[in-house]
Amino acid sequence: MKKFISNLSIMIVVAILSACNSAPKVDDATLAGKNTAPVSAVAQVVVPAHLDPNSALSKNRSVYFDFDDFTVKKEYASLVENHGKYAGANSKLTVRVEGNADERGGREYNLALGQKRAEAVVRAMKVYGAKDGQVEPVSYGSEKPKAQGHDETAWAQNRRADVVYMTK
């Protein structure tokens, strides 16, 4: 319960901060208020960040790894933090972290490697608030390469874990 309250207070702070950022819009609202049209005629729809392909959350959902390695590098700390917090704040969302490996080596070991990469990302997301059972780590191994080439540039793209918000 305490945790919930503290999460809630963070959300309120975030809401206030974002209100401050959008302060200039207050004038627009006032102008709009001068019109006779009732404000409620246009219901504002805010696309949640995980469904908006242009949101920072959606654009930054891939963690990249070294060969035969499943350590989440420091440069991905904020990415993992953002997703952990977002999942935690939206606990009804189901999330999958899909691990991948480059084509080199055996398919089964690559599957295990992809799984370890996904597990590492899920563990880090839980630190920032993602709930137990909310995020499932799965692996595609080397079966679904994003980059089709056969060189280090392509392999680097394919040693990857993606955070995916599931839609029903």
Place this chain on the structure above:
Amino acid sequence: MTANKNHPKYFNWILGALLLIASLNVAAQFRVEVNGVGLSRLPIAFAKFRGEEASPQKISSIVRNDLNLSGQFDGVQYDRVIDESQRPDVNEIKQLGFDAALTGSISQLPDGRYEVRFRLWDIVANEDLGAKSYVVDSSELRLAAHKISDFVFENLTAEKGIFSTRLAFVTKQKSKYTLWVSDIDGENAQSALSSPEPIISPSWSPDGSKIAYVSFESRKPSVYIQSLTDGSRRLLANFKGSNSAPVWSKDGKTLLVALSKNGLHQIYSIDAKGGEPRQFTRSFSIDTEPVFNQDGLNVYFVSDRSGSPQIYKADINGSSVTRITFEGGYNTSPSVSPDGKLLAYISKIGKDFKLKLINMVTSDVIHLTNTVADERPSFSPNGKLIVYATEENGQECLMMTTLDGRVKTRLVVPLGDLREPNWGPYETHR
């Protein structure tokens, strides 16, 4: 000739059709590439079987192809028609350099079936080694040919033949994945599963009636068991996380699988009928790719508990774990020979992934290939050949090799990329 000139288009069309049929007939065959120097293969002459010209299958050439891919024979067509009731000209055949000869006939019976007869000759000793006949439907002519290959192989090497056994493998054509079961020459291929999502790790049940495999059709890896007799299939393992690497126990009652349901990638044992998995390995590392040894009392598997993937051996309870491979930083995909003496596996050497063979009695290790992306070796049931996946000219393909690496054959099938071979047992269900 004049008719051809008068109707060139008609002629071309027939020629085209004939070529198409011919290419389908040879399309799915293992092509033999002999790399050996100073190789001793038994030279054997294949007479043309009487009546073969009119038969839908050229029996003598199927048998010749089989014996050549075994790596133990140098089979050559002998350009005379000799049936099983005739005595061949032993002196002439001997002078041509052959040690053995196969003769025979094929004829259609009034009920539409075919009778295939053959006789094997020891040319050196001028001795009849035996004859046999099969009466089969036209769809079973290839099987009859493979049984003749088994007869010849067993008579001349005193080892059991593997020509009537089956292979499982996966093809990828654009975004279509298909699991196939075929004769070992790639012919008679039947599709067991077709999917827009990847299929990996097919594994034969010991009685040859089922295949376990990993399918990604639910957007994650899950293990299925499919019957080859009625095509029915069942989800065996679909736990949280990944489910993979199925392999059957010798009695076919349980399987080992790799599951990540507890957040660690460990090997579990699970009843073939389903149910709760029991943890088999216990580590904080990746444990995967289990295989039973020849008597089913030990399990080889891959673990990165040392910091890099290596092959280990455990007892039937998953205890008494000992490390098997020490050379290099990446050794995976173990396959145990049927006599338990050899272990084939994939080893990373520099940038390359190579098929290696370790003699577990002497610890000698040999390299078997010149390719650089070898994967997933699997022994033939008689332990004389290994089938594996590799890459040639950017194409994923299947190869067979003898245990000395001297004779290799490549499966030529126009089905896109070929991968994930697994050699079936002696028992087959057709």
